[in-house]
Amino acid sequence: MVTQNIDGLHQMAGSKTVYELHGSSLRWPCMECGKVYPMEYALQEENKPIPHCTECGGVVRPGVVLYEEGLDDTVVENAVRVISKADTLIVGGTSLVVYPAVGMIKYFRGENLVIINKTETKADEWAQLVIRDPIGQTLKAAVNSLYKADEL
Numbered sequence: 001m002v003t004q005n006i007d008g009l010h011q012m013a014g015s016k017t018v019y020e021l022h023g024s025s026l027r028w029p030c031m032e033c034g035k036v037y038p039m040e041y042a043l044q045e046e047n048k049p050i051p052h053c054t055e056c057g058g059v060v061r062p063g064v065v066l067y068e069e070g071l072d073d074t075v076v077e078n079a080v081r082v083i084s085k086a087d088t089l090i091v092g093g094t095s096l097v098v099y100p101a102v103g104m105i106k107y108f109r110g111e112n113l114v115i116i117n118k119t120e121t122k123a124d125e126w127a128q129l130v131i132r133d134p135i136g137q138t139l140k141a142a143v144n145s146l147y148k149a150d151e152l
């Protein structure tokens with residue numbers, strides 16, 4: 001799973017390997033020593049308005065990539081690696097205008113590119129299948145049809 005989401009919902013839904021291109025709002029690293037705190041730490045009343053590290057006193061910030069900040073090289077390399085090895089790539093819920101998602105598709109060498117998005121994307125012309133519906137609705141219908149097939 002390669003995602004631009006920062007909310008950790010893919011992991012909560014059961015995805016085991018998730019490359020979060022824009023980081024995670026659930027992990028808050030110290031800007032000095034790198035110690036990582038859970039979001040709950042930053043939200044505690046005694047840590048407001050700016051949470052500090054218990055180890056070094058540095059500022060603890062959300063582990064997300066803010067505008068004009070670079071992406072984590074390791075995350076990008078891993079995302080490119082899994083995309084380049086996939087035989088099927090399902091791209092969902094993105095218009096593919098936000099960097100770097102659109103550039104990552106060019107690393108895909110597999111057979112089946114599937115685009116699921118409400119609106120047209122730049123990658124539609126390369127796809128074997130384009131579904132022009134919301135990703136949540138589409139995947140829910142796909143899962144429901146799998147369960148129905150099991151009952152037969």
Ligand SMILES: [Zn+2]
Pocket residue numbers: 030031032033034035053054055056057058
């Ligand atoms: Zn620290």
